[in-house]
Amino acid sequence: MSNEQRVPSNEVKEKESDWLRLPLDSGYRGSRLLAEACPTCPSVFFLTRCSLLVARCFFLAALLCIWVSCDARREHTLAGRTMGTTYAVKVVTGRFGSVAGLQEKIDRRLDEINRSMSPYLTESEISRFNRFHQAGVEFPVSADFLRVMKVAARIHALSEGAWDGTVNPLVDLWGFGRAGRAVQVPPAEKIAAVLADVGFSKIDIRDSGALVKREAPVTLDLSSIAKGYGVDQVADVVRAAGFADFLVEIGGEVVAAGVRTDGLPWRVGINRPKPEAGVHEIYKVVSLKDRAFATSGDYRQFFMQGGIRYSHIIDPRTGYPVANRVVSVSILADDCTLADGLATAVMVMGADKGLAMIDRLETVQGLIVVEMPDGSLQEHASQGILLEPAPR
Numbered sequence: 444m445s446n447e448q449r450v451p452s453n454e455v456k457e458k459e460s461d462w463l464r465l466p467l468d469s470g471y472r473g474s475r476l477l478a479e480a481c482p483t484c485p486s487v488f489f490l491t492r493c494s495l496l497v498a499r500c501f502f503l504a505a506l507l508c509i510w511v512s513c514d515a516r517r518e519h520t521l522a523g524r525t526m527g528t529t530y531a532v533k534v535v536t537g538r539f540g541s542v543a544g545l546q547e548k549i550d551r552r553l554d555e556i557n558r559s560m561s562p563y564l565t566e567s568e569i570s571r572f573n574r575f576h577q578a579g580v581e582f583p584v585s586a587d588f589l590r591v592m593k594v595a596a597r598i599h600a601l602s603e604g605a606w607d608g609t610v611n612p613l614v615d616l617w618g619f620g621r622a623g624r625a626v627q628v629p630p631a632e633k634i635a636a637v638l639a640d641v642g643f644s645k646i647d648i649r650d651s652g653a654l655v656k657r658e659a660p661v662t663l664d665l666s667s668i669a670k671g672y673g674v675d676q677v678a679d680v681v682r683a684a685g686f687a688d689f690l691v692e693i694g695g696e697v698v699a700a701g702v703r704t705d706g707l708p709w710r711v712g713i714n715r716p717k718p719e720a721g722v723h724e725i726y727k728v729v730s731l732k733d734r735a736f737a738t739s740g741d742y743r744q745f746f747m748q749g750g751i752r753y754s755h756i757i758d759p760r761t762g763y764p765v766a767n768r769v770v771s772v773s774i775l776a777d778d779c780t781l782a783d784g785l786a787t788a789v790m791v792m793g794a795d796k797g798l799a800m801i802d803r804l805e806t807v808q809g810l811i812v813v814e815m816p817d818g819s820l821q822e823h824a825s826q827g828i829l830l831e832p833a834p835r
Contacts, residue, residue: 515537515538516535516536516537516538516688516704517535517536517537517538517540517704518533518534518535518703518704519533519534519535519536519540519542520532520533520534521534521542521545521546521549523546523549523550523553525550525553525557525673525693526553526556526557526561526666526669526670526673526693526694527563527694528670528693528694529693529694530549530553530673530677530691530692530693530694531690531691531692532545532546532549532677532681532689532690532691532692533689533690534681534686534688534689535686535688535689535701535702535703535704536686542684542686545680545681545684548680548684549677549680549681552676552677552680553673553676553677555587556587556669556672556673556676559584559585559587559588560587560588560591560665560669560672561669562611562621562664562666563621568584568585568588569588569663569664569665572584572654572662572663573662573663575656576659576660577656577659578656578657578658578659579655579656579657580655580656581649581651581653581654581655582653582654582655582656583652583653584652584653584654585652586652587672587676588654589648589652590672590780591665591668591669591672591780592608592646592648592654592665593648594668594672594780594781594784595608595643595665595668595784596643596648597781598668598781598784598785598788599643599644601785601788601800601804602785602788602789602791602792602800603792604643604759604760605758605759605760605788605789605791605792606667606759606784606785606787606788606791607641607642607643607759607760608643608663608664608665608667608668609640609641609642609643609645609646609661609662609663609664609759610641610664610757610759611662611663611664612637612640612641612662613634613637613638613641613757613759613762614664614755614757616629616633616634616637617629617753617755617757617764618746619744619755619757624746626746626748627748628748628753634762634763635762637762638761638762640658640660640661640662641661641759641762642661642759643759644657645657645658645661646661646663667739667783667784667787668780668783668784668787670693670694670696670779670783671696671735671737671778671779671780671781671782671783671784672779672780672783673693674691674692674693674696674697674698674735674779674783675698675735675778675779675780677691677693677698678691678698678700678779681700682700687700687701688700688701688702688703689701690709690731695714695737695738696735696736696737696738696779696782696783697711697731697735697736697737697779698734698735698736698778698779699711699731699732699733699734699735699736700732700733701732701733702732707730708730708731708732709730709731709732710728710729710730710731710831711728711729711731711736712725712726712727712728712833713725713726713727713728713729713738713771713773713810714726714738714740714771715833716740716742716770716771716812716814716820717742717770718742718743720742725833725834726771726812726820726833727773727810727830727831727832727833728830728831728832728833728834729773729775729828729829729830729831730829730831731775734775734776734777735775735776735777735778735779735781735782736773736774736775736779736782737773737774737776737779737782737783737785737786738771738772738773738774738786739756739771739772739783739786739787739789739790740770740771740772740790741754741755741756741765741769741770741790742770742771742814745764751766752766756787756790756791758791759791765790765791765793767792767793767794767813768794768813768814768815769789769790769793769794769797769811769812769813770812770813770814770820771810771811771812772786772787772789772790772797772809772810772811772812773786773809773810774786774789774801774807774808774809775807775808775809775828776804776806776807777806781807782807785800785801785807785809786809788800789801789809789811794811794813794823797809797811797823798811798823798825801825802825802826807825808825808826808827808828809824809825809828810822810823810824810825810828810830811823811824
C-alpha cells in the first residue's frame with residue numbers, strides 16, 4: 444500500500460476536461476457512430492448524453508479510487524531496548540497517519556517502570572526494598588509497584604504458592620541468577636537455609652501504598668511479571684495517543700489490539716520448545732484481537748548432572764528445580780501482567796494442576812507442552828484456545 448501513488452492534481456484536471464467537455468460531433472468513437480447511424484432521430488442526442496453520463500460516472504469512480512487509496516492503512520514499527528531485552532510496537536494508521544512523538548512517550552513510561560522494578564538498578568524501588576532490613580516497618584512504594592504486587596498476590600493464591608516473587612535467592616543459589624551459572628547441584632543444607640527466607644506471605648501489602656516485611660531477610664524479584672506489566676502500560680500509552688489497532692511486544696510477551704492493516708487479527712508464533720530450535724522456529728500460531736499473550740519455557744536454561752536435567756524454573760515450595768517435564772506454557776488473558784505471571788506459575792504446577800487452574804479462570808486460556816521420555820512433544824490445551832499449525 445505504501446507503494447501506491449496519487450494521481451497528480453493537474454492530471455486529474457486534464458482527464459476531467461477530456462471527458463466533460465466532449466462535443467457531440469467530436470471524433471469520440473461511441474458518439475460518432477451513433478450520429479452516423481441515425482442522423483435525423485432525436486434519440487441520438489439522448490444516447491450521446493447517456494455516453495457522457497457514463498463518462499462522468501467513470502470519472503467519479505476514478506476519484507473514489509484515488510480517495511480510497513489515500514485512506515489506505517499502513518503499519519508503523521517502533522523498536523528499542525528495555526528490561527534487559529527488546530521491545531517492538533506496531534501501530535496501524537491511515538495512509539497519512541503519523542506516530543510522531545509516540546516512541547518518546549513509550550520510552551519515558553518504560554523508564555518509569557524500570558526505575559520502579561528493575562533489580563539491575565541499584566536505586567530502583569525494588570533494590571531499595573531488598574536492602575531494607577527492617578521487619579514490621581512500612582516501606583512506601585509507587586502506584587506501579589503496588590499494582591504489580593496486588594496482581595502477584597492473586598497469582599500466588601491461585602497457584603497455591605507455585606508462583607512466588609521471593610524465590611530469587613534460590614535462583615541465584617542454583618546458578619541461574621545474576622551471579623553467574625552453576626554447574627552442580629548445591630548442598631541440601633544450603634538449599635534448606637536459603638529456602639527459610641523465601642515466601643511471598645512474608646510480605647504484607649498495604650492499600651495505603653506501602654509494603655511491610657514480616658521477616659527482614661525476605662527480598663523480591665518481579666521479573667516474571669514486570670515484563671507483562673510493561674507491555675500493558677505501553678499499550679495504555681498507545682491507546683491514549685488515539686490508536687486502536689496495534690501490537691506491543693516486550694521480550695516475547697504481547698498485547699494485541701484491534702486488527703492488522705488487512706483487517707485480520709494479529710498472529711503470534713509460539714517458539715518450538717526444543718534447545719536446538721532457532722528463535723524464529725515456530726511451533727504453533729495463535730490469532731489475537733484485544734488480548735494479551737505470554738509464554739514461559741525451560742528448554743534453554745538448564746544444566747545436566749548425573750544424567751538429570753536441572754532447569755532454571757525453581758519450585759519455591761521445595762527449593763529445587765521442577766521435574767514435571769513441562770517445557771513450555773503459553774497463556775492468553777485480558778492483560779499481560781496476569782498472563783506473564785500465570786505462565787511461570789503453570790511451569791511450576793505441572794500439566795494437570797496447571798490446566799485445571801486455567802480452566803477455572805473464565806477469561807484465560809492456555810497451552811501446556813510436555814516433553815515425553817522419547818523426546819516427543821505432548822500438548823495439553825485448555826478450553827476455548829484456538830491454535831494453528833506452524834506455517835510451512
